[in-house]
Amino acid sequence: MSQPQPHDIASAKEQSSPTPAPSIAHLEKVSFLFGYGIAHSLSPHLHNTLYSALKLNYQYLLYETRNLEECLHIARTEPKFYGAAVTMPFKVAVIPHLDVLTPEGEAIGAINTIFLRSSPDGRRLLCGTNTDCIGIREAILQNVSKGDAKNMEGKPGMIIGGGGTSRAAVYALKHFLGCSDIYLVNRDKYEVDQVIAECSSKGFGDGLKYISSVAEAEKLEGPKVIVSAIPDFAPKSETEWTTRKIIETILGKKEKGAILEMCYHPSPNTAIDALARTAGWKVIGGVEAMIWQGLEQDKIWLRRKMSTLPVEQVKEAIAAEVSKPHL
Template sequence: MTSLAAVLGHPISHSLSPVLHQSAYDALGLDWRYEHHDVDRDELAGFLATLGEQWRGLSLTMPLKHEIFQHLDFVDPLAEVTGSVNTVMIQRTGARRTLTGANTDVQGIVDALAEAGAVTATTSVVVGAGATASSALAALAQLGDANPTVLVRSLARTAVLRQAAQRMGVTPTFHVLDDAWESILSADVVVSTLPPHAADPIAEHIGKRKIRINGALLDVAYDPRPTALTTAWTTLGGRCVTGERMLLHQAAAQVHLMTGRTAPLDVMDQALSNAL
């Protein structure tokens, strides 16, 4: 019987996860198939109810990383403290099905930043307040900064992220993005978790400056490629890595969790390059 896995979210047709996972399964010689399913919040419970015995794992993207918690039997410690699950392992013992949630976004961020030469952080900035922002806080804490700056479009929408920060034991300082965007210019590490084009106004501001940037930027958006933010950043000398690198590394961690096999990173990287 062919084993199944899939990425769920809304919208989902743009996802590159099927390319990454299927290339890994094929290279490993596994009889697995990876699909994508458009599933919104109110459709999640119904979709989970349809999963048959051939299902082995799920990848989750917007808007399901918080929604999935109520359906899980177990949650790993990192997913618990970040409040964000992007990976579900499906296991069966007889007729009993067990769903275990995990977070590989943190590892994806750490590994992507390493590609830009950022293996430590002391003055870091996170832009955004969604599920990926909580993973960014955890990643930056691993790199050494437990007191980052967080720039958000509205302070009224930071309650969930503040709670996650408290669980992690980090103490970020929150500012309104429009008032404090310049803080990214002196940061040694910046992680923008904003959706595509939402960071374009920041890029426009940066483009007007005649300074040199020394920090590393991860822009989790990868459509368009390059983004306006990464273009502006590199023009001023900054090092950057875009969202498809985070996607690659978090997917490799997912493959390991779901299959128990070491992910063939080089194969997945080549498949990603071919798809872009």
């Protein structure tokens, strides 16, 4: 496969390309979302709304491919490139190809953001970080009172799921929100064992507990904050039904708190959302996390303070997009 050429590089040359590759000759700077299965992404609306509000001749484009080398070629050689978001299947695979990792990227072991810095000799350095943990943190802190946030410190938290987002959630709950124990609920114990092992190897695995049964859940102190990071599928297998019953047991405890429901596609009206609202929990939609992780990316790419970014305009644009029937 030929390498992408500068000024004509916005989509992969695979049968899966969502749109024809546009020219970038008219742009001052360009960034991308590198990944596969990204046609539904809200990220272009977020970043391009921000650039428009700041009157920057920048654009954020989808680059859909399974070929990591194509993405790295762009990042290393395209003069107008200033950064990229990274999603599946590259969030771990890209790490060995980067020159620098931030503490968050190193600890979480997954990268969702590439940004540029220069070495003393002027060489372009590809740097990687993880802003998912910032998105989780800000989605929670921006939507609860200071008192409720303070009550999370030293109290249990809970994470539903065992995928890549779970690692960022553990980091956020441990490092930013000060949770003590963190309950991990998932249909697949092996996935959770991997999360615990990886977090432990990076120094923040203390207090992580896999919850395997309703009986165990009934004995636990209720968490003050929950992050749900699973798709919105109805339970079918025995382990899926057990997981659902554990979640219902935890949500039904006397202690209530805030739950961040990360799933918002194809609809934010998930089963977990409904269960939590019925049980009296404060529900925060996953779009909030997506917005804040994206704003953090622009803060890094543009080297600006968050206070200088058009946060409300971005929120309004994303809310309008989410409300469209096709989403």
